[in-house]
Amino acid sequence: MNEHAAGAPASKQERRLLLAVDGSENAQRAVAYVADFFASLPAVRATLLTIVPIPAGDYFANDTERATWVGERQEEARQMLATHVRILTGAGWPPERVATQIEVLEVRSIADRILEEQQRGGFCTVVIGRRGISRQEEFIFGSTSNRILHMAKDCAVLVVE
Amino acid sequence: MTATGANPEADLSRPAVVERLARVLGPHRVPGRFKIVADTSDFFRVDYHDVVILGQTPYLISTCEREGRFGLDDEPKHWVRRATDLDSGATVILKMVFLERFQARVGGIVFDCYRSPKKEARILDLVRGDLRFMQGRWVADAGGNVVRILDYIRGVRFDDWVLERAADHQRYFQSHLREVLVIFLELARAIAWLHEHGEKHGDIRRDHILLDRERGLCRWIDFDFDYVHHGESMAGYDLFGLGSILIFLVGGGDVTLDSLAATRPAVVDRLRPEDGHIIFKNRVASLRKVYPYLPGSLDFILRHFSQGAEIFYDHADQFLADLGAAIADLPAGDA
Numbered sequence: 199m200n201e202h203a204a205g206a207p208a209s210k211q212e213r214r215l216l217l218a219v220d221g222s223e224n225a226q227r228a229v230a231y232v233a234d235f236f237a238s239l240p241a242v243r244a245t246l247l248t249i250v251p252i253p254a255g256d257y258f259a260n261d262t263e264r265a266t267w268v269g270e271r272q273e274e275a276r277q278m279l280a281t282h283v284r285i286l287t288g289a290g291w292p293p294e295r296v297a298t299q300i301e302v303l304e305v306r307s308i309a310d311r312i313l314e315e316q317q318r319g320g321f322c323t324v325v326i327g328r329r330g331i332s333r334q335e336e337f338i339f340g341s342t343s344n345r346i347l348h349m350a351k352d353c354a355v356l357v358v359e
Numbered sequence: 360m361t362a363t364g365a366n367p368e369a370d371l372s373r374p375a376v377v378e379r380l381a382r383v384l385g386p387h388r389v390p391g392r393f394k395i396v397a398d399t400s401d402f403f404r405v406d407y408h409d410v411v412i413l414g415q416t417p418y419l420i421s422t423c424e425r426e427g428r429f430g431l432d433d434e435p436k437h438w439v440r441r442a443t444d445l446d447s448g449a450t451v452i453l454k455m456v457f458l459e460r461f462q463a464r465v466g467g468i469v470f471d472c473y474r475s476p477k478k479e480a481r482i483l484d485l486v487r488g489d490l491r492f493m494q495g496r497w498v499a500d501a502g503g504n505v506v507r508i509l510d511y512i513r514g515v516r517f518d519d520w521v522l523e524r525a526a527d528h529q530r531y532f533q534s535h536l537r538e539v540l541v542i543f544l545e546l547a548r549a550i551a552w553l554h555e556h557g558e559k560h561g562d563i564r565r566d567h568i569l570l571d572r573e574r575g576l577c578r579w580i581d582f583d584f585d586y587v588h589h590g591e592s593m594a595g596y597d598l599f600g601l602g603s604i605l606i607f608l609v610g611g612g613d614v615t616l617d618s619l620a621a622t623r624p625a626v627v628d629r630l631r632p633e634d635g636h637i638i639f640k641n642r643v644a645s646l647r648k649v650y651p652y653l654p655g656s657l658d659f660i661l662r663h664f665s666q667g668a669e670i671f672y673d674h675a676d677q678f679l680a681d682l683g684a685a686i687a688d689l690p691a692g693d694a
Contacts, residue, residue, distance in 0.1 A: 257473055333637065337638070338468060338592070338595045338599050339468075339588075339589060339590025339592055342590070345591045
C-alpha cells in the first residue's frame, strides 16, 4: 500500500480512481463494489480518500483540545482506511495499486474538497457511497453525493447506493 | 479590593468605584456590600449589585436575562446580565463566557451545536454600525474570557408585534403584510450580507428579531450559536430559519393542522401532506390553500419549505430575489 496519492500513472493505459470514503456502511459498500468490479483490471489504481472536517476554531477551548481532537480523528481515519484497504487486497487488488489519503481540515464543503483532489490528481473516476440522507437533512445541510454529481467535471462519477 | 486586569490609568479602587456608583445611582443607593469582579470565569459568582470590570470600565450588575430576549425557555441565563455602564450610565447587556455543547434536534435531524463567544465577538466587529444587527463590543476580561457588551435594545419581539396585527388574516393581508415583508426582506438581506462575509447567524428564530422602538427598525440578536459541521451548505440552516419565519409572517402566526381542524375543518380536507412544512409537519407551509387571496409568487417561495418541495434554496440571494418580486404583488396596505 502506498502511503499517499497513487503517484503518476505508470503508463498511458493506467487509470486512476478516487474512492472517497468515511466510516459509513455506504462507504463500505462503495469499497466492496470497487474491490469486486475493478480488481481484475491491472491498469486501475485506487486512492482511498477520507476527509474529516474540523469544526471551526471557535469550537475548541484551546489549541491543545484541538490537537487532541485532530489526533483522535486521524487515528480513527487510519484504522478505517486500513479496513477498507483490506477489503480491496482481499479481493485481489495488489497493495501497490492502492494508496490512502487522510485530510483532517477545516472545509466548507466535503464535495468541493473531493473534486479539488480529483482535479489535482487527474483521477478519471470518482467513486462515492450515497449516505441516503433524508430530504429534511438534504434541505438543511445539502447532500455531498448530489453536489459531486452536479459539480464534477472531466471525470466519471460512480455513486454506490 | 483592586481589580486586576483593569486599565492601569483608571482608578478602579473600591473607593473610586463607590464614588462612581454614587454618581450614577445617587449616594443613598450605593450597595452596602458588593464584590468587584475582574475575572468572570465563574459567572455564577457574579451577583446582583456586584461590579464587573471590563477593560477600563466598571459595570454594575443587575438582573439575569431570560428567554424572549436572550436564550433558553424562561430559565434565567446567569451568564447574560443586564448591567449599568458606570462611566456612561447606559444600560447594557453583558454576555459572559458559557461554553456549552449540545445536540440540537430539528425535525428528525440531530446535530452537534455549541455556543461560541468568539463567533459572536467576531460578528459584532463585522456588523459594527449596521443597525440591522444588535450592536456592541467585546473585551477579554482578566481571565481571558471574551465578554460581550451589548447595547440594550428597548423594544418588543417582532413576532409579537406581528401577532398583534394578525387576528383577522384577511385584514392583515390587506393592511399590514406588505409592510411586514418589507421589514423582513431587509432582515433577510442582512443575513445574506453575513453569508457574503463568510459568517452565518446560526440560530435564526423569530424571537431573535427585536423591533427597536427607539430607532423604529428590526434587528437580529444572538449570534453565538454554531454547529460542528454544516454539510454542503453553509447557508442552509440559516435559510431554513428564514423560511420558517416567512411562513409565520405570511400566516400571521403558526398555521397548524390542529388549529385549522378546530376552526376551519373544510380547509384541512383540501390540504395534502406535501403542503406541510418540510421539518415541522404539523405546520402548513403552502398557505395559499388556507388563504386563497395570497399571490402565487408568495406561495411559490413558501412551497420551497414544504414537504412537496422539488428544489431548495441554496443561497440567500435566490430567496431575496423571489421575496422582492412577491412583495410587489401584495396590496399596498395602510402604511
